[in-house]
Amino acid sequence: MRFDAPFRTLGWAPLGGGSARATVLANHQVPDGDRSPTDRPAAYLRRILRDLAIDPRDAVAMMTGAKIRRAAYASARRGTLMAGCWCTAGCTNALRVGDRATFAERRPGTINLIVAINEPLEQSAMVEAVQIATEARVLAVQNAGIVSTRSGELATGTGTDCIVVAAPLTPRAHRYCGKHTLAGELIGRAALAACARALARRGKEQE
DSSP states (O other): OEEEEEEEEEEOOTBTOEEEEEEEEEEEEOOTTOOHHHHSHHHHHHHHHHHTTOOGGGEEEEEESSOGGGOEEEEEEETTEEEEEEEEEOOTTEEOTTOOOOGGGOOSOOEEEEEEESSOBOHHHHHHHHHHHHHHHHHHHHHTTOBOTTTOSBOOEETTOEEEEEEEOOSSOBSOOSTTSHHHHHHHHHHHHHHHHHHHTOOTTOO
């Protein structure tokens, strides 16, 4: 995803995670059986971006084993305010929050969300937007009946999920983005729909 001007971003992407500014948001499908992406994820993603003629300093990038061609998009709008969400989903790594840690047993399969809104958010509202997107992912996963590979209980996501939220860098930002706000409503609706569609597109492989 390319923006005409830098956007404020917040998330935990392997490249550009935390609070940053970016003109490009990327979600890269890694090859099966290739260990280099997980051994040095940031360096790997920088190389991929340079190969695409993108300056890594201007980008936030995540990666997934799920098939990019099965990505889903959804948007929600009221008046001039609009939120959009792009999602890729694989669930072979499905877990429930609080499951026993399984670092040595990591599997491919993750749910990645990129959420963008067309009006600025203050930093605290960006944090709320990440919360709203996370709640939407949990609801979509549980509505799909996906269970933890560790406990067998309803999953809340996977062990390697990633979310990035982006908003313009302009004055008069929204101070809040919770469920009582229009921004929170639209982000929630877009993220829920995109995640549900991506989960439905996983196919027989169940990446």
